[in-house]
Amino acid sequence: MNRTDLIAAVAERTGTSKTNAAQMVDAVFGIIADTLTEQKKEVAIADFGRFFVKQQAERTGFNPQTGEKITIEAREKVSFKASSSLEYYSRKHK
Secondary structure, three states: OOHHHHHHHHHHHHOOOHHHHHHHHHHHHHHHHHHHHOOOOOEEEOOOEEEEEEEEOOEEEEOOOOOOEEEEOOEEEEEEEEOOOHHHHHHHOO
16 A cells, blocks of 8 residues: 555545645654654553554675675664454454
């Protein structure tokens, strides 16, 4: 499913226009992104899962063209952990 499919599904399920659904989808994703990147806080959605910022340590990699060893710097990345009840959640809204 891509963004367009998601907007269409939200519009159908909520009985609203695709324009309104696009605004809702954009708002939700914007809030999640802002919370993770600016506030460095976790976003936990009951029965769905949680998004969080994870620290990835510095590591050694290889340049695939030359085979030379390179150092990949430490960085933060966004991770998602699904709730154990995600399957139940998806079924109760059908």
